[in-house]
Amino acid sequence: MHVAILAGGRGVRLRPYTTAFPKPLVPIGEEYAVLDIILQQLRVQGFTRITLAIGHLGSLIRAFVGDGSRWNLEVDYSEERRPLYTIGPVLNFLDRLPEHFIVMNGDVLTDLNYAELLQCHIDTRAPLTVATYQRNVKIDFGTLETDGGHIVRFQEKPTLNYRVSMGVYAMSRKTLAPYPRNVPFGFDDLVLDLLARGQKPRAFEFDGYWLDIGRPEDYDEANRSFEEYRSILLPPVRPVSQVGFAS
Template identity: 45%
Template sequence: MKAVIQAGGRGTRLAPYSTVLPKALMPIGKGTVVDNLLDQFAAAGVREVVITVSSFGPLIRSYCGDGSRWGVTIDYVGEDEPLGTIGPLSALRDRLDGPFFVSNSDVYTDLDLTRVLEFHDASPGPLTVVLTPQTVNIPYGVITHDGGRVVGFQEKPTEVFHVSTGIYCMSPEVFDHIPATGAFGFDQLMAVMLEKGRPINAYEHDGRWVDIGRIEDLRRAQTQLTTMMDGMGDDVADL
């Protein structure tokens, strides 16, 4: 089992923090974002991890090393120019010869990847997207209208959407829909597969998930984990 961590992004939304550290090395609890990802991959049986890197490559290499402290082997692939969220996989198509995980480097979650793999293996299609419900509060009165007349009104409604967590399970057949070179995003992959009528699997995760791509999200993740660890008391101290 193999996995890819996409750590080549510039992290502009996390500035000024991201001028010093890449998103993968942002501190969460007693470790970093990448610590949590590598722990999860190892627990799911992953033994080979590829990390795509760009300007922060030397720092990530220095921190993660060969992966031995997580029980995995880590290789690094440089991203000389921005290739989007899916484009970097093209350079690995000959190496990813079975089902594999792909994850953004700014994701903190308690997802059980073993269950994701089981779901993927039992489902048709080369792509499984891990989703999570997110509640959006609209702080305004929302009006629907037709022909110049108001036909409905909701005061500060709440909507629930299912969003991509930035974690996927894929099979090699997914490369049939990814160009061999150039930048290519997840949104483009979805559009191509939907247009061709290819099945895309959706695995819903109801547990903890935070995208730490923004400063407020990073702080929220740190606060949540600190609160959880304080609640566990001596059990955490003994780990």
């Protein structure tokens, strides 16, 4: 029950909040860091080991999390010297991981059951399993399709429905083993390569609460709605982040 948490990004889209803090440590609800909430969830769901891929302001993450004992977790670290995108950091510590494991972004707020995702991945023997979420986007204009200068289809202010990646994945060592280390390699690179080789990733469809804290408006929404969703995001234990930074 091992999780790799990607916490090395610079959080450029979330500035100015990430000027002094790495994105996983931005406060939520004035009591918790995002990473604190994630670690509490993972421990309650039965995960025991965490590898944190750190980079930008990684020393603050090390100071906050320490060895993970405050969450009753075993935590180790892998540091990026240069950006390796989504999958690249994981390839550099693949030998520390079990055959099946979770990879996730360190800025995700969700009540997803990570253990169920991992079990689904194992049961289906998929090369990769991606947690997905339904997005509905209202278009404020009439849309046109044209062919040879003629309008062939018209919709008045349609709603687009599509599934997006939640930034949470179940993976297997045998899937990642062929790829080289120490080179930038993204989630998009992995998916496109698997599709080109006829190895279709599996979608784990989720319809609960999910918020990717990537932009200032998302972060503001997370804080506005935290009290409403506190009971589903937090297990019934004290907020360990109130203890402060590890020495």
